[in-house]
Amino acid sequence: MKHMETEAPPTGQSPPDVSQVDITLTVNGTAHRLEIDSRVTLLDALRDHLGLTGAKKGCDQGACGACTVLVDGKRVVSCLALAAQYEDREITTVESLCPSGELHPMQEAFARHDAFQCGYCTPGQIMSAVSLIAEGRANSEEEIREFMSGNICRCGAYPNIRAAIRDVAAGG
Amino acid sequence: MRPFDYVRATDTEQAVAVVSADPHASFLAGGTTQLDLMKDGVLGPERLIDITRLPLAGITHTDTTVRVGALTTMEELAADPVVRERLPFVREALLLGASTQLRNMATIGGNLLQRARCRYFRDPTVAACNKRNPGSGCAAITGIQRMHAILGTSDHCIALHASDVAVPLVALDAVVHVRGANGTRSIPLTQFYLPPGDTPHIENVLQHGELITALEIPLLPETARSHYLKVRDRVSYEFALTSAGVALVIEDGHIQEVRVALGGVGTVPWRAWDAEDVLRGARAGADSFRAAAEAALEGARPLPGTAFKVELAKRTLVRTLETVAGAAS
Numbered sequence: 001m002k003h004m005e006t007e008a009p010p011t012g013q014s015p016p017d018v019s020q021v022d023i024t025l026t027v028n029g030t031a032h033r034l035e036i037d038s039r040v041t042l043l044d045a046l047r048d049h050l051g052l053t054g055a056k057k058g059c060d061q062g063a064c065g066a067c068t069v070l071v072d073g074k075r076v077v078s079c080l081a082l083a084a085q086y087e088d089r090e091i092t093t094v095e096s097l098c099p100s101g102e103l104h105p106m107q108e109a110f111a112r113h114d115a116f117q118c119g120y121c122t123p124g125q126i127m128s129a130v131s132l133i134a135e136g137r138a139n140s141e142e143e144i145r146e147f148m149s150g151n152i153c154r155c156g157a158y159p160n161i162r163a164a165i166r167d168v169a170a171g172g
Numbered sequence: 173m174r175p176f177d178y179v180r181a182t183d184t185e186q187a188v189a190v191v192s193a194d195p196h197a198s199f200l201a202g203g204t205t206q207l208d209l210m211k212d213g214v215l216g217p218e219r220l221i222d223i224t225r226l227p228l229a230g231i232t233h234t235d236t237t238v239r240v241g242a243l244t245t246m247e248e249l250a251a252d253p254v255v256r257e258r259l260p261f262v263r264e265a266l267l268l269g270a271s272t273q274l275r276n277m278a279t280i281g282g283n284l285l286q287r288a289r290c291r292y293f294r295d296p297t298v299a300a301c302n303k304r305n306p307g308s309g310c311a312a313i314t315g316i317q318r319m320h321a322i323l324g325t326s327d328h329c330i331a332l333h334a335s336d337v338a339v340p341l342v343a344l345d346a347v348v349h350v351r352g353a354n355g356t357r358s359i360p361l362t363q364f365y366l367p368p369g370d371t372p373h374i375e376n377v378l379q380h381g382e383l384i385t386a387l388e389i390p391l392l393p394e395t396a397r398s399h400y401l402k403v404r405d406r407v408s409y410e411f412a413l414t415s416a417g418v419a420l421v422i423e424d425g426h427i428q429e430v431r432v433a434l435g436g437v438g439t440v441p442w443r444a445w446d447a448e449d450v451l452r453g454a455r456a457g458a459d460s461f462r463a464a465a466e467a468a469l470e471g472a473r474p475l476p477g478t479a480f481k482v483e484l485a486k487r488t489l490v491r492t493l494e495t496v497a498g499a500a501s
């Protein structure tokens with residue numbers, strides 16, 4: 001990890017071949033020390049370096065929401081996040097939702113409403129949906145539609161996804 | 173993605189000094205533009221200075237302004253109670269942009285500096301793009317236009333400035349506070365952006381290494397009403413085809429104060445001064461609204477792919493004026 005205390009390099013220096021960062025990521029309450037290429041995204045750090053493959057890589061361009069995780073309780077797209085930037089922040093992935101094997105209410109509602117077909121977007125949908133409820137934005141069909149729009153479902157399971165969210169929002 | 177050194181800034185002045193001294197260094201805020209374009213190979217800085225731990229987040233209020241630290245996120249600004257109460261069209265423009273996930277990452281400073289969504293700009297395998305590679309030509313002018321500008325364009329570039337929130341912000345005469353190697357300065361947002369002319373790669377008046385530290389938004393009079401309308405190819409999570417941000421003070425059916433800006437049509441966030449001149453003092457109604465829309469689009473230079481935007485932008489503005497006037501009466 002380089003901090004600003006480092007001197008500015010003399011101008012005219014050659015570009016870096018590869019550059020490593022030595023960081024600690026706190027994921028689902030556990031701190032992990034990682035020595036990784038500075039280019040590694042939070043998504044790739046989770047999937048390729050920590051073996052947490054719940055967050056999915058759909059577009060890798062911030063456009064589909066399959067990679068949604070929470071940072072300090074707020075949902076973000078981890079594919080447009082540089083891992084090094086998220087050191088010492090509280091990262092929560094879909095794996096944390098059922099620590100003891102018992103489904104989280106949102107997971108249970110997704111299963112009950114058949115809110116998926118291929119399932120590829122599902123972890124992102126669920127993290128977004130959990131966040132949506134915490135944000136207080138699941139009060140109407142329109143609100144759910146608007147504030148879940150960052151999660152694309154190629155299979156078009158939207159009506160069932162909204163039904164699952166409505167159920168959980170209503171306390172069911 | 174090209175390799176780069178990641179550097180976490182801990183001191184604002186030092187961050188400015190380091191980037192100012194190194195033409196191959198860039199600032200990194202939320203990363204939703206910067207990292208995206210680095211992945212695509214459009215940008216390739218050798219050093220990335222992460223500014224997100226600098227003390228530049230947060231919102232403060234006076235009786236007449238809202239001061240927004242550059243690192244405040246779009247979601248945070250939208251949630252501000254004074255913005256909600258007194259600047260509803262700023263809140264609307266924020267919440268109609270991107271997705272919640274992106275708005276939790278994207279900072280207000282980065283939003284103002286977001287880069288063109290032109291598909292040719294974002295694809296380094298396309299040779300002709302004056303913005304990416306000065307002097308190489310413009311693939312969009314002879315190619316497929318849709319998400320492109322019709323106002324402020326040149327023969328060298330027709331790229332749109334796609335920020336939603338910049339639309340109400342130029343209407344409000346917001347001011348950008350910046351820090352450079354030689355000190356601080358304040359720039360009205362209406363003078364911040366530069367039309368492409370024959371230098372489309374120069375998009376604003378910032379020097380390399382100058383850091384936006386805050387944005388200052390003047391409040392409207394308490395009697396003002398405002399609205400932001402965004403028209404797009406899908407209902408949500410899409411950039412504007414056209415948009416309008418309008419604020420009015422109406423007394424006895426006449427427009428006392430007026431702010432109009434347009435999105436989706438300009439190479440820079442477009443303050444519609446001519447439309448304001450038509451409306452100021454006029455009776456609020458269909459005639460003055462249509463006349464204002466005609467005035468706003470008078471200088472439009474559409475291409476085949478953007479011809480639809482001329483009438484769409486007029487109707488978008490008329491609808492927005494009707495909405496605000498309806499709410500005010």
Ligand SMILES: Cc1cc2nc3c(=O)[nH]c(=O)nc-3n(C[C@H](O)[C@H](O)[C@H](O)COP(=O)(O)OP(=O)(O)OC[C@H]3O[C@@H](n4cnc5c(N)ncnc54)[C@H](O)[C@@H]3O)c2cc1C
Binds near residue numbers: 268274279281284
């Ligand atoms: C899928 C998608 C959809 C989107 N939809 C919309 C939309 O509908 N409406 C809309 O308005 N926007 C939209 N955006 C754009 C988004 O709002 C911007 O990417 C975001 O606001 C940029 O902020 P950031 O903090 O992530 O900036 P970064 O990506 O970190 O930085 C952007 C640029 O600004 C520079 N920079 C950042 N902060 C400063 C500073 N304080 N001083 C000087 N330079 C700085 C960086 O060096 C970089 O060049 C969308 C983006 C994506 C990926």
Ligand code: SF4
Binds near residue numbers: 290
């Ligand atoms: S419109 Fe501008 S950004 Fe797009 S290809 Fe032409 S020069 Fe490049």
Ligand code: FES
Binds near residue numbers: 079
């Ligand atoms: S993989 Fe991150 S948004 Fe699509």
Ligand code: FES
Binds near residue numbers: 115119
């Ligand atoms: S279930 Fe297949 S993409 Fe959503």
